[in-house]
Amino acid sequence: MKKRLIALAASSLLVLQPLMVTQAASSDDIKQQMSSNQDEASKLLDQVNAMTKKVADLQKQVKDKDAKIKDEEAKIQDLQTKLDQMSTQIQDTQATVKARKAELKRQLRSLQKSAGDGVTGNVYTDFVLNGSDLADVVGRAFAVQKISQANQDALKATQKSVSELKRLKSDQETAQKALKDQKSQLEDTRQSLVVDQKAAETQQQALQKEIDAHAMELVALQAKYDQAVAAEAAKKAQDEADKKAAEEAKQHAANLTASDDYAWPFGSWLGTEDGGQFGHTTGYPRPNDYHDGVDFGSATYGSGSDIHAVQSGTVVVSGLKGDGLGYVIVIKGANGISTVYQEFSTSASDAYVKEGQTVKVGDVIGKLTGSHLHLGMTKQDWNQAVMHSFDASGGWLDPVTIISGGK
Incomplete structure (x- = not known):
């Protein structure tokens, strides 16, 4: 229960992002x-x-x-x-x-x-x-x-x-x-x-x-000028508040650990890249302001790092896909949740598993050579869920909550 509360708090803090504002003269x-x-x-x-x-x-x-x-x-x-x-x-x-x-x-x-x-x-x-x-x-x-x-x-x-x-x-x-x-x-x-x-x-x-x-x-x-001074003062106060919130979120994130049934794709949790949080975020540069997973940036986790299976299951998809998805690996667990690994590479040589192969949690399934790994989770068949990547009707789940909370 304690893990779940920590995970929910961290997830809530991670989705907080400042609203996009029009660049004004200083x-x-x-x-x-x-x-x-x-x-x-x-x-x-x-x-x-x-x-x-x-x-x-x-x-x-x-x-x-x-x-x-x-x-x-x-x-x-x-x-x-x-x-x-x-x-x-x-x-x-x-x-x-x-x-x-x-x-x-x-x-x-x-x-x-x-x-x-x-x-x-x-x-x-x-x-x-x-x-x-x-x-x-x-x-x-x-x-x-x-x-x-x-x-x-x-x-x-x-x-x-x-x-x-x-x-x-x-x-x-x-x-x-x-x-x-x-x-x-x-x-x-x-x-x-x-x-x-x-x-x-x-x-x-x-x-x-x-x-x-x-x-x-x-x-x-x-x-x-008076408006700009007031806006800059307000922005400074907001930046300080955001910095404080980010530090608190980072502290919470440092306490996140994977449950027994799950593992982090890079062995530990260091947070998502900017704008890579899950769900609906006002001002997010995607249709409906919606993101169907979380992004683990190569700047944080290191280009060339091994990608580990988040949960045990069977590989149901392994191949290059269009629409900017790059190489996609989908592993379906016994609990009915399909874990999606995409955008980590555009080369088949960076994927180590094939369709029909069984993997265990923590197994190395590929290598990060792109700018980030997009990790998604859905209760639906991936071929159906991918048609709804920009809204919650794809049955999308928050990977951070699932991995840290075990459900």
Whole structure:
């Protein structure tokens, strides 16, 4: 009874395996991602600051150009006012010239009347010669000379004023054109600056969006990091618990001994290979998560080791089989239990028994040259049971419990 309890406890511990989980990024990996994120965000921030300065500089340049354009417009307007005044002065002076010419005509007509009958055909000469006496002639000559000189001086002065005004107006118009050209250049430069400013602002906004995206990613990474740290702490605790359970299972397994009617296939019990336990295990990589026997690994029991008969009986199957079974030996005992040895080799030379041969418990029946020996036990005929290798309907029994408990 004590052996059975120990066997059951060991069997229960051996089937405990950690659930398969999806490989997740470690906290160190996430921390590295966070560091990279912060480095990239820092670089982006430097670019944003540089772009902000560029935008401010462009705005200042645009403002300066606006001030200069306004100044040029004021100068142009001032010149236009002066041009308007000059145009008025030119018109007034031209009117004065016209009036002066009209006055000369009037004087000539008056002299012509005073001259009487003309002798020389020259109004001024005839006017002088028609004097009543010498004194009158001299007086007339002096008067004519004075009037003629005054008219000439006045006319020349007026015409000079007109010419000077026209010259000044031309100079003002030239200056105004230069100012307009300068204003046009300033406006072109300003427009170019505005285009550059808008482009810089667009780039600034794009960079800010990238920074915002990095900030959101950093928040997500922080949450992921916290989860990873918690998961790693939980895994560490689980690993410690699993290690403790494994040590306890190993201690129990060390106490397992075969009953009088059975023997271990390699002479002693050292445990099964990872994943080689019997029965249903959640996450086990087989259909229905089911394993129809136990696996004794060559890494534990040694490649080339002799395989011993677990129980006495008759060899009912001995030969190479397909579907990855390799060489299969089936020995049926008097108790109706068939013991199955498979996957230990793919060569007939590693099997030492033939069908119909009788063997005793502990006899050497073959040699382990594969990665492991799969040992199964069933109450059914093996040819039927093998059709149900992935579920309990094959009548499969736990070899560890049978061998250690004797039933």
